[in-house]
Amino acid sequence: MIKVITGNEAAAYGALLSQPEVVCAYPITPQSQIPEKISEFYAQGLLKGKFINVESEMAALGYVTGASLCGVRVFTATSSQGLAWMHEGLHWAAGARLPIVMANVNRPFGAPWNLTCDHIDSLAQRDTGWMQFYCESNQEILDTIIQAYRIAEQVSLPAMVCLDGVYLSYLSESVNIPDQAKVDEYLPPYDPQFEIPGGTWKLVDIHPPMKGGYDLFSPTGFMGDRYELHKLESRCLETVVKADKEFYELFGRSYPPVEEYKCDDADVVVVCVGSAVGTCRHVINSLRNRGQKVGLVKMKMFRPFPKDLVRKVLLGRRKVVIIERDLSPGQCGIFFQEIKWALNIDYKFTPVYGFVSGLGGADITATLIEKAILYTIEQELPEQEVIWLGLEEKKISDDYDRNAIKIH
């Protein structure tokens, strides 16, 4: 069935088709349509599980964590400040190996207040142990949530499906909503009695300090547990690739963790995340028509970081351009850090140009992307870690202002 729906509604349909038994969420702009839509499904009797309104995001995650401890499938959704309010629980859920799936609608933190898209909220949770997937379109949101359940339940780790605030959450697109029977074939009912590295999954009694000899405060016990967690994360990628392959076989749509677009003979490769990827595709086509050998890489998966795939596609390119909607103040863009690290593992030098753009929902236009690519082609080597793309005019008052590279 094809329907014209918003990104938020696509997330709600993705959750509905995955048939969670407990759903819990707290409203926040620009996510509120997700709990609204799911509670509508619940009121209509379409959602067989239970929808519960709670008093905060901490409670939303806590409630589904409690339920997940009992081995039932759960769903929650949040954004920005709400995700930060969950931060403690994010670590806990990953540490307890709970396959919770959450939709996060990307929006920055205040102050100053902003309600539009920025990826800093989920990127700031990068060390929590949650898997993170970023979406380009509404169809991808729906499909990724279904895939995320399959992956999360197979590797027993929580997964965050990120969608751009406003740009996707409020955008209406035509979305193919798959049949329940087909989804059921892809995603069997959750049966948590399975082996995980280090033992058998036991209901309730799985909080890590309680396994491994119940050494609640022992540093060696804790370190051993982190070793296991890291091992689990390191083994995720093959599950993700397999889940996507099987999804493609059933539904005819595929979302590789690192997607290549016209990269085969490309000298310059652009890396982009989220809804801006669509604009990038357009720019790549237009530059190709003008004879430039440019390609595009879409970072679908951010955690665990698919370093081998990133290296496979980017290593040895003449230049790499990263256009991202986030900034670690005083350092640089977060994707820039991670990709640069991946490319430097064996000390081979690939020039990486990091463009920070579209913060707080500023538009990343085709013109800006094209300017960034052309700037990169002209420059011999990257001069600074942050190149400001689309920054409003600033008064020059000190050395930083004079030296910062700004492209309007």
Place this chain on the structure above:
Amino acid sequence: MTTTEMPLRYTKEEYIQPPHGFCPGCSIPSALRWFLKVVGDKVILLMPPGCASPSVLFPKRSLIYQGRYIKVVATPFGSAAIFAGGLKSALIARGDTETQVVAWAGDGATFDIGLAGVSGAAERNDDIIYVCYDNEAYQNTGNQRSSATPWGGTTTTNPLPNPKMEHKKDIMSIIAAHRIPYAATLSTAYPDDFMRKVQKAKGISGFRFLHILTPCPAGWRFPLELGVKVARLAVETKVFPLFEVEYGDTITIAKEPKGLPIEEYLRVQGRYRHLAQEQINVLQSEVNKRWDRLQYLAKYSLGKGCFV
């Protein structure tokens, strides 16, 4: 109020197997022991950080019944009630209506950091038993002030000459205002009354709140062997009256206190040693006020309220 209640039933077997990690003279093990003897082994305990969770998990797990561990989840600090609600939902989804889901939290986790979660669970009337063991400060971290610390009391974050200048938060009134099916205060000095209330709570569905005063020899600074005596004096001086609240508006005073002067309770505890007579009078008048209000509410109780 006279009700036809079931005769008290509890197991003679023990749930706490040494070694456990509680301090010598602590009142919490008695509370846990009597609670579990009545509730039984079909139970899941959710324990936020506090005195109880490390003490039953370290140096080894000490809550064991007939060779099997009692299920304990060590939750984040403010999340015990929340986790409990979610866990209960999941059990119901899987057809288990028998297992009692219990949040076992200290005063810090209840009065302070977890209050929003407790209020949320109470408002939703989640089918859980919430137990607050109240030792009137963050005793697990070494006796820092909580909003359960009484006026005039010293803690490590209210050292002399700056004892606490705010009265203890009236948590029972806050909880009662949610009009939950059952809330009660329990004392470790009165096992019969304690277990009767636990049994009553067990027989009710919905959100049940048990507030237990657990005197702490380390933080309150009294000799190790006086835990029961201090608990009894708290009741007899009306500092901690034993009462029950049903549906927010049926209040029953479970035990008429002797009304001993508050000095008798204060003078056995080092945390109040600095109090001058006029300061003792301040505490006495606060206790009297709260007691008068409680008596008034008990007298003019309305009967069962909104959940019936």
